[in-house]
Amino acid sequence: MLTTRRVDAYHALTVVAPGIAERFRPGHFVGVAVGGSQTAMLTRRAFSIHDVKPDYGGTVEFVFTVGGPGTAWLAERRARDTLDLVGPLGRPFPLPRDPVTCVMVGGEYGSATLFAVADALQGRGCRVDFVLGAVSADRVFGALRARRMGETTTLTTEDGSLGMRGKVTDVLPGVIADVRADAVYACGPMEMLRGVTAVAVEFDIPVQVAVEERMACGIGVCMTCVLPVIGDDGVTRMLRSCVEGPVFRGERVRFDDVGTIPFDALGAPGGGSRNVS
Amino acid sequence: MLTTRRVDAYHALTVVAPGIAERFRPGHFVGVAVGGSQTAMLTRRAFSIHDVKPDYGGTVEFVFTVGGPGTAWLAERRARDTLDLVGPLGRPFPLPRDPVTCVMVGGEYGSATLFAVADALQGRGCRVDFVLGAVSADRVFGALRARRMGETTTLTTEDGSLGMRGKVTDVLPGVIADVRADAVYACGPMEMLRGVTAVAVEFDIPVQVAVEERMACGIGVCMTCVLPVIGDDGVTRMLRSCVEGPVFRGERVRFDDVGTIPFDALGAPGGGSRNVS
Amino acid sequence: MSVDMRTYLGHVELVNPIITASGCAASGSELAQFFDLGRIGALTTRSVTMAPRAGRPTPRMAETPSGMLNAVGLQGPGVDAFLERELPWLSQRGVRTVVSIGGGTVAEYTALARRLTDAPGVTAVEVNLSCPNIEDRGRVFARDGAASAEVIASVRSVMRYDVPVVAKLSPDVVDVVSVARACVDGGADALSMINNPIGMCIDTEAMRPSLSAVTGGLSGPAIRPLAVRCVWQVHAALPSVPIIGMGGVLTGRDAFEMVLAGACVVAVGTALFHDPYACLRVLRELEELLAARGFHRLADAVGLAHRPPGASTRHRIDLEESSL
Amino acid sequence: MSVDMRTYLGHVELVNPIITASGCAASGSELAQFFDLGRIGALTTRSVTMAPRAGRPTPRMAETPSGMLNAVGLQGPGVDAFLERELPWLSQRGVRTVVSIGGGTVAEYTALARRLTDAPGVTAVEVNLSCPNIEDRGRVFARDGAASAEVIASVRSVMRYDVPVVAKLSPDVVDVVSVARACVDGGADALSMINNPIGMCIDTEAMRPSLSAVTGGLSGPAIRPLAVRCVWQVHAALPSVPIIGMGGVLTGRDAFEMVLAGACVVAVGTALFHDPYACLRVLRELEELLAARGFHRLADAVGLAHRPPGASTRHRIDLEESSL
Numbered sequence A, B: 001m002l003t004t005r006r007v008d009a010y011h012a013l014t015v016v017a018p019g020i021a022e023r024f025r026p027g028h029f030v031g032v033a034v035g036g037s038q039t040a041m042l043t044r045r046a047f048s049i050h051d052v053k054p055d056y057g058g059t060v061e062f063v064f065t066v067g068g069p070g071t072a073w074l075a076e077r078r079a080r081d082t083l084d085l086v087g088p089l090g091r092p093f094p095l096p097r098d099p100v101t102c103v104m105v106g107g108e109y110g111s112a113t114l115f116a117v118a119d120a121l122q123g124r125g126c127r128v129d130f131v132l133g134a135v136s137a138d139r140v141f142g143a144l145r146a147r148r149m150g151e152t153t154t155l156t157t158e159d160g161s162l163g164m165r166g167k168v169t170d171v172l173p174g175v176i177a178d179v180r181a182d183a184v185y186a187c188g189p190m191e192m193l194r195g196v197t198a199v200a201v202e203f204d205i206p207v208q209v210a211v212e213e214r215m216a217c218g219i220g221v222c223m224t225c226v227l228p229v230i231g232d233d234g235v236t237r238m239l240r241s242c243v244e245g246p247v248f249r250g251e252r253v254r255f256d257d258v259g260t261i262p263f264d265a266l267g268a269p270g271g272g273s274r275n276v277s
Numbered sequence C, D: 001m002s003v004d005m006r007t008y009l010g011h012v013e014l015v016n017p018i019i020t021a022s023g024c025a026a027s028g029s030e031l032a033q034f035f036d037l038g039r040i041g042a043l044t045t046r047s048v049t050m051a052p053r054a055g056r057p058t059p060r061m062a063e064t065p066s067g068m069l070n071a072v073g074l075q076g077p078g079v080d081a082f083l084e085r086e087l088p089w090l091s092q093r094g095v096r097t098v099v100s101i102g103g104g105t106v107a108e109y110t111a112l113a114r115r116l117t118d119a120p121g122v123t124a125v126e127v128n129l130s131c132p133n134i135e136d137r138g139r140v141f142a143r144d145g146a147a148s149a150e151v152i153a154s155v156r157s158v159m160r161y162d163v164p165v166v167a168k169l170s171p172d173v174v175d176v177v178s179v180a181r182a183c184v185d186g187g188a189d190a191l192s193m194i195n196n197p198i199g200m201c202i203d204t205e206a207m208r209p210s211l212s213a214v215t216g217g218l219s220g221p222a223i224r225p226l227a228v229r230c231v232w233q234v235h236a237a238l239p240s241v242p243i244i245g246m247g248g249v250l251t252g253r254d255a256f257e258m259v260l261a262g263a264c265v266v267a268v269g270t271a272l273f274h275d276p277y278a279c280l281r282v283l284r285e286l287e288e289l290l291a292a293r294g295f296h297r298l299a300d301a302v303g304l305a306h307r308p309p310g311a312s313t314r315h316r317i318d319l320e321e322s323s324l
């Protein structure tokens, strides 16, 4: 591990990981082992990759908030400690062929993953605008960088301590209209993704969302991270957010049914199969 | 935690623990929590107190070898890390009223606990001689200090790399005879304590031994650390080495029966009670 | 805001729900050096047997991931010494005492109960059913509903009417609810769970079992999910029966989990080996958690996790309050 | 010194004893990105069901001390898709495949076995008996020796003679040996243990069960002592029956513990979630441990911890060697 810094309410860790940095594409995440040897914490924690740099053969940075014991342990790491990472994991964000206008919508630490996407988009001549939000100013991640990169940047906080008082979905329609957006990229809490998707559907423009589900493995073998997604054939399947996601086309994700098995999903109970376990 | 140092094959940790230092008497041990928060290692590790000093309100030092994961974790601690100690625990060494001659017999890290005893004995005008042994030179603990404190110091190693080739029990009879010892104090592997006790019995002088049994609590509540000890009434009972020991009169400990329930022990199976669990 | 932590075992009131688990506090006097035993809900004794018992040979313990194995074998002085020395010591200090009993036959359990029935200072009797039934090829009572019920009925019949009889259940069964129901039908005033599931580990250096008894009882946080599941299932089936929940409780959060699952009393066992003050710490942490969530009474949280998906907590609490 | 790591499931030889545990390697292709599946003893598929299954709602997992709870609910594409896509993918790559099957009735298990019997690339069939028996009020087959034996007998009767049938046992029983014996009498060629004991945990913030399914299967090191105990007891009672040992194996040391207890094959499950390379690492570590202790053959270590107190290891090994 290389450096550790505080960014407002967040911790940022930079790790030397050439193998991961090399294969990185925007939207990828890493699985981080927590607790050290003899720990009682068995499962890796998933974190979106915020940034990769070429130094030291390749470094990876991720940003996190302290929630439970695993992130608390990570927050105590010091420079030169070693970290055990697996990655890059997940399906990255697809990028448009043409130089279109894209709105990047980030909530809380969700913003962290968007800057690499914006980089790539700008590399393809796309125009990029930012809409970042959180409950309070100290939880809005990357406002400065957004201002530097984006044509426009709109900030929202629920307590009004920064930018507009409210949610990103309150301002998103205005932004999409003003900049004549062709596409939306979003990462943040599921509730926000649902709202952002609704807005994009309203404007009939494509929206790519990076979702978050509880993950035990991150590599597609445990089947714990599923959510209901509509396929090209119109059939709803319980897809793994770690390997078939975390990036999905927003309108394909049945946000209202997350945490359930929709009756019309393939293999739903009663839908022909019996619930044998 | 204050300092950490290597002493040949051993690690020595000094911890600021005024409450323990204040109540310390030679023979006491501490229970040390290992692994930090969220660790899978549930039980404290027991270590004899090697030394206490008045600095910082009172410090405690213990000496250990790395065996399993708990001691491996302890060996990785750095100065200024915090340690969770319980103590002082156990029954300390009884001291003679009169200024007699005592031989201190230490095996491996067992020597560590003897110096505080020797101090106390010399404070009472006793003559102190040392017999320290181990498998090899780097595992003989405290030879220098013994040479400074003891009238005589005899060292043994099984590979002959320091002092006489052999075990402490090979040289002990000679030492007892030469110095006309009145009593023996011993700490080390159970096999050594058994041998030392045999020698002392041979010479018909009292011997105090500090034993070692697997301990889950160290405070007398779990009943896992028992061994067969003969009481004043001649009855053998399974006594807890953490609270009724670790110091016992050697001739009272039934070394040959450690790891068994002697048929004549109070409450032994068949001895009236049934084995209900 | 202070929380009313009183709770009941049958009709016996405990000042708070945190007690020690049997066999994890020896005779009580050992812990008394660390804190005033009167401050916890009750102290549970090790399982008392008729005759003195030397227990099992050592090694009696082995550490396992987030747990430990023990094979103590009910070492203890026997009921005579218990009644002469240990129980009086506790009652003189006003320590509420749950006396655990263990036997090899229904007759032995009954004889023990008879010895206890007139002894002063017995708050409740906990019947440790995880003992081999000598009359049934050493099959453990707790694994058989009928055998358990027979023991409980017999103990209940000789025990003083105002001393609750608690049946202690094992998780090593096909259906813990059916055993629980059998015990309640047999006259149990309360249930405690879980006793140690049986496990073992092997010393890969010696290439032999780590415990001299080969197998031993598994305890500690590793078994908490099994314990919470048992408490949950039994409370769902028998909501009116008081449950002493135990198994891997290290913190107030863990105790709260047991309470939410349906326990009105929570026992702390293995945690005492790591922290002699564990009971007081768990009690304080539990009270803080309850207060932080706006509970006025512990009782309002018991089994709360069973409420239907719709129902809110406040609602439930308001209901309780309005019924004052 | 290299160790002969070959082992046998019935008469089927495996190049080494380390396999994946059912449901912990999905369809196999996911792990294939990390290493060549041909290098492990075998890959066990998730439990295949007749119809496609969407499984349980999320949350499906919760972390517990040294373990985790899962309630996936056998999500899978159903036997048709399995035979069309997943099995051929494996057999084309020469991956030895243990196919796990799960059903709600004896008929369903039997129908599944019939579908598999002529499918190429089935190394063995593992019968996941931890499924609710629809015809017995949802009682899990594995908890009842007779029901388990009925399933095994029926599967055995339709399965090709040269494909071993493995009965997978649950620890949530009174006596694992009696269920094991019933399965062997029913025709099981081998036994695997343990499937997940049932546990639960509660989210103390939401004050509701952490899993949407309320209860789930406990896995990981926390349950290893239960697994080792089951393997030990069954090997002691049925020394000639091959045992696939699993439950919390993270390292070569853990696999060696299973082997010493009596397992000739060791399955790695939850460890794969933490380390995709776990199987290869465990295999290497196990081989190193065996070599360091002077074993020439894995087979010489199987059940070795059962040797009488007097007997030395060398002795045992020499015996084996002299019998070459």
Ligand SMILES: Cc1cc2nc3c(=O)[nH]c(=O)nc-3n(C[C@H](O)[C@H](O)[C@H](O)COP(=O)(O)OP(=O)(O)OC[C@H]3O[C@@H](n4cnc5c(N)ncnc54)[C@H](O)[C@@H]3O)c2cc1C
Pocket: A029, A043, A044, A045, A046, A047, A048, A049, A062, A063, A064, A065, A066, A067, A068, A069, A070, A071, A072, A109, A112, A211, A212, A213, A214, A215, A216, A246, D062, D063
């Ligand atoms: C694809 C993906 C990307 C993520 N990126 C970030 C990020 O960039 N920054 C950040 O702060 N957080 C991120 N998260 C959430 C992060 O994984 C959780 O906050 C973290 O696992 C919590 O661990 P804990 O020990 O603190 O909490 P605990 O609640 O103790 O975790 C217990 C268990 O639940 C799992 N878990 C708990 N919360 C979540 C969650 N929200 N999502 C997935 N698993 C969870 C943990 O992995 C662990 O197995 C991401 C999650 C996913 C799925």
Ligand SMILES: Cc1cc2nc3c(=O)[nH]c(=O)nc-3n(C[C@H](O)[C@H](O)[C@H](O)COP(=O)(O)OP(=O)(O)OC[C@H]3O[C@@H](n4cnc5c(N)ncnc54)[C@H](O)[C@@H]3O)c2cc1C
Pocket: B029, B043, B044, B045, B046, B047, B048, B049, B062, B063, B064, B065, B066, B067, B068, B069, B070, B071, B072, B109, B112, B211, B212, B213, B214, B215, B216, B246, C062, C063
């Ligand atoms: C009274 C007493 C004083 C001791 N003093 C010292 C000392 O000064 N220096 C030193 O190096 N060692 C000492 N020991 C031994 C020390 O406690 C063990 O070496 C240590 O617990 C091993 O922990 P581990 O995690 O490395 O090994 P592990 O084998 O992983 O320990 C697993 C479990 O077994 C217990 N255990 C293992 N070995 C022993 C043992 N020999 N005695 C008691 N419990 C054990 C541990 O406490 C733990 O609960 C003493 C033991 C006792 C009882």
Ligand SMILES: Cc1cc2nc3c(=O)[nH]c(=O)nc-3n(C[C@H](O)[C@H](O)[C@H](O)COP(=O)(O)O)c2cc1C
Pocket: B222, B223, C021, C022, C023, C024, C046, C047, C070, C072, C074, C100, C128, C168, C194, C195, C196, C217, C218, C219, C220, C221, C223, C246, C247, C248, C249, C267, C268, C269, C270, C271
């Ligand atoms: C060392 C030890 C001794 C025990 N002795 C008894 C006993 O005598 N009687 C009994 O009913 N339970 C006994 N138990 C089981 C505990 O009372 C408790 O049910 C179990 O350990 C689970 O709780 P815990 O994880 O908090 O320890 C013992 C447990 C341990 C660890």
Ligand SMILES: Cc1cc2nc3c(=O)[nH]c(=O)nc-3n(C[C@H](O)[C@H](O)[C@H](O)COP(=O)(O)O)c2cc1C
Pocket: A222, A223, D021, D022, D023, D024, D046, D047, D070, D072, D074, D100, D128, D168, D194, D195, D196, D217, D218, D219, D220, D221, D223, D246, D247, D248, D249, D267, D268, D269, D270, D271
């Ligand atoms: C996420 C998950 C899914 C599982 N699915 C199955 C399954 O489909 N069929 C089965 O027989 N066992 C299943 N198991 C049980 C494992 O095969 C194994 O028996 C158990 O987890 C113990 O091993 P472990 O501790 O190494 O994981 C599953 C376990 C987990 C953790």
Ligand code: FES
Pocket: A214, A215, A216, A217, A218, A219, A220, A221, A222, A223, A224, A225, A226, A240, A241, A242, A243
């Ligand atoms: S986290 Fe395991 S399959 Fe997605």
Ligand code: FES
Pocket: B214, B215, B216, B217, B218, B219, B220, B221, B222, B223, B224, B225, B226, B240, B241, B242, B243
């Ligand atoms: S270690 Fe627990 S009683 Fe001695």
